[in-house]
Amino acid sequence: MNCDIVVIGGGHAGVExxxxxxxxxxKVILVNLYKNRIATMPCNPSIGGPAKGIVVREIDALGGEMGRAADATQLQxxxxxxxxGPGxxxxxxxxxKxxxxxxxxxxxxNQKNLTLLExxxxxxxxxxxxVSQVLLEDGRIIKxxxxxxxxxxxxxSVIHRGSxxxxxxxxxxxTTSTLSETLKRNNIKILRFKTGTPPRVKASSIDFSQAKLEPGTDAKLAFSFSTKNFKPLSEQVPCYLIYSTLETKKIIEENLHKSAMYSGNINSTGPRYCPSFEDKIVRFNDKEKHQIFLEPESLKLDTIYVQGFSTSMPIDVQELMLKSLPGFKNVVVDKWAYAxxxxxxxxxxxxxxxxLQSIENLFLAGQINGTSGYEEAAGQGLIAGINAVLKIENKEPLILKRSESYIGVMIDDLVNKGVNEPYRLLTSRAEYRLTLRNDNAxxxxxxxxxxxxLINDDEWKKYEEYLNQINLTIEKLKEVRFTPKSELSKKLNETGQAKISQGxxxxxxxKQPTVDVKELKNQIECLKNLTDNQLQYIVVHIRFAGYIQKENETIQRFEKIEKKQIPENINYDNVENLATEARELLKKIRPISIGQASRITGINPADIQMLLFYLRKKYNKK
Incomplete structure (x- = not known):
C-alpha cells in the first residue's frame, strides 16, 4: 500500500x-484498532467547557470538524x-456519544482521499x-x-482497580506496546501518566427527585459557524446535580489503602484539575461534600456518567461509595470506574x-503529547494534519501564536515548558484572554x-458577509439616536438599566454595562437580523473597547520579540556567557524566535540578553 500520510489512531486527534x-x-490512510470505533468518548460525554469550548470554536474556524459534530449530536x-467577563x-x-x-x-x-484501515x-x-514506511502487526506495509x-x-496502557x-x-x-519501543529505540523520552474515569450507572435505577435539575438554555448556541439549526430547550436532555455525603467521605477514608492510587500500585502522575474522588477527599479533607453531576450519555443508552466521581477503588468499595449518594440507594452499575x-x-x-525534532516527517498529536481532553487532542490533530501536508509541499508550517489562539497557547506551553502531569487548557494559561474570546474565533x-x-469559496463568502454585517452595524449604532421621551429610554429608566436624560x-x-442588549433587538432595526454570536461580538467590542485597545498594544510589543528569528543552524556552544542550563535547554528545544526562547522554563532574562548580543554580532540581527 502507498499513500502520502498515515495517521495512526482514530480518536479525536486522529480524525481531525x-x-x-x-x-x-x-492521499491518507487512517489506521485504527477498530474500524467501527471512530472518535469515541471513553471519558465524559461532552464537548467544550472553560477554554476548551473556545478551542472547538477555533477548530471550526480553521476548517476542522469537531464543532459541526458537537452541534449535530448535542443533548444539551x-x-x-x-x-x-467575556474573556x-x-x-x-x-x-x-x-x-x-x-x-x-x-x-x-465518505471523505475523498481518505481510507480507513483496521x-x-x-x-x-x-x-x-x-519516515518511509509503517508496519502493521499482520505484516502489511504502508509506504x-x-x-x-x-x-x-x-x-x-494498564487498567487499575484496587489491587x-x-x-x-x-x-x-x-493496547499496544510496540510503538513505545519504536520511540524508545529512537531515543525519544517517554513519560508515564495516569487518568481515570467514573462509573456509568443505569439512569432507570436513580431517584432523580433527590437531585437538582440542571437544564440547558434556549439561547441559539453553536460551536460551528455553519450551524443554522438550534435545539430548543424543550428538546434538550437535562443533567442533574447531587453532592457526596459524610458517609461517602467515611467509606473512602476507611478504604483509602485499597485505592490503586494510594496503595502504591500507581506511581505515575495524574491530572491535577481532574483528580480521582479519593484524591479530593485527601486534598480537601475539611470539605464535607463535593459536587457530582449526573450526565446522560446517549438517547440510545440507559446510562448516566457520574461526573466528578472518578476512582481507582476496587468494585466492592465503589458499590458502597455509589450507594451512599443521594438517590443512589438502588443504583445499578453499567460500567465500573477505573484508572x-x-x-x-x-x-x-x-x-x-x-x-519531532529528531525524526523527520513524524508528527505527534493528542494525549501522546502529554495532554488531556478531547478538545486539546482535536486541536493538535488539526494542526498536525495541516503541517504534515505543508511539509510534503515544502511550505512553511502553520504556527499559531499565543496572542491569536488557545491552540497556540497550548502548543507553545507543551514545547517550551513541557509537562509533569496531563496538560489541560485553562483560561488562566492565556495572557490575552480578552482577545481570545468565544465570539471572535x-x-x-x-x-x-x-x-x-480548508475553507472553501462558499464558506469564505458567508464569512465576509458576516463580518461586513458586524462592521456596518457598529457604524449604524453610532447614527441611531433616542430622545429621553422615546419608548426605549423610558423603559431603560423605569427598569433602572440606564439613566437617559438627553439624546x-x-x-x-x-456601552452601558447594566443594559440588557436582548431588549434592544426589537427596538433597534439594525440589530434584528444579527446572530447571537454577532450580537455578542458587537457588545464586547463596544463595552470593552478601551481594554481591548490596551491588550492589542501589549500584543504588538510581544510580537516584536516574536519576529526576532533565531537561525536554524545556530551553534549555541558559541554563545558566550550563557548559563549551562540555558545552553542545554536551547540545544534541546531549538526555539525559532527570541520570544519562544524567553518562554522556555529555566531560561532567564540574562540568557536572552546574551543570545541577543550574539545574534547582533554574528548575524547582524537587531
Missing part, C-alpha cells in the same frame, strides 16, 4: 488530522461563565532518520512520506509544528483555514 490532510488533497447546550465565556454541550462517533465515522468513510501498527520504519501518531491512552491491574486500553479495548496508566512523550522534543483564525485550503446614540446605550 486525517480529515484535514485528505481535504488538503493528500450551555454558555458557561456568562455572569463573568472566560465558553460553550459546553452534553453530547450523545453514540451519535457523535457515528457522525465522525460517516465523515471519515489494524495494529507495530513499527514506523525510517530511512536516514526520515508513506509522513506519519502522524495520535495514539491517545493506548500506548502500553487488580491488567494490560488494556480504555473500556477493555486493545488507566499509559505512555506519552516529553513534548519538549517537538517542534512548534508538532513534528472566526475573525482571529478563518484566514488561516482559507490559506491552507443618546444606540452605541452609547449599549
Amino acid at each position: 488530522a486525517a480529515l484535514a490532510s485528505a481535504r488538503m488533497g493528500k 447546550a450551555k454558555l458557561l461563565n456568562s455572569s463573568r 472566560v465565556w465558553a460553550l459546553r454541550f452534553q453530547s450523545d 453514540i451519535e457523535y462517533s457515528k457522525y465522525m465515522q460517516q465523515k471519515v468513510e 489494524g495494529i501498527v507495530k513499527d514506523i520504519i525510517l530511512n536516514k532518520n526520515k 508513506c512520506q509522513v506519519a502522524i501518531l495520535t495514539t491517545g491512552t493506548y500506548l502500553s 487488580e491491574n491488567y494490560s488494556s486500553g480504555p473500556n477493555e479495548e486493545i 488507566i496508566e499509559y505512555d506519552c512523550i516529553d513534548p519538549t522534543q517537538l517542534k512548534l509544528s508538532l513534528e 472566526e475573525i482571529r483564525l478563518k484566514k488561516y483555514g482559507r490559506e491552507v485550503g 443618546i446614540s444606540a452605541y452609547e446605550i449599549i
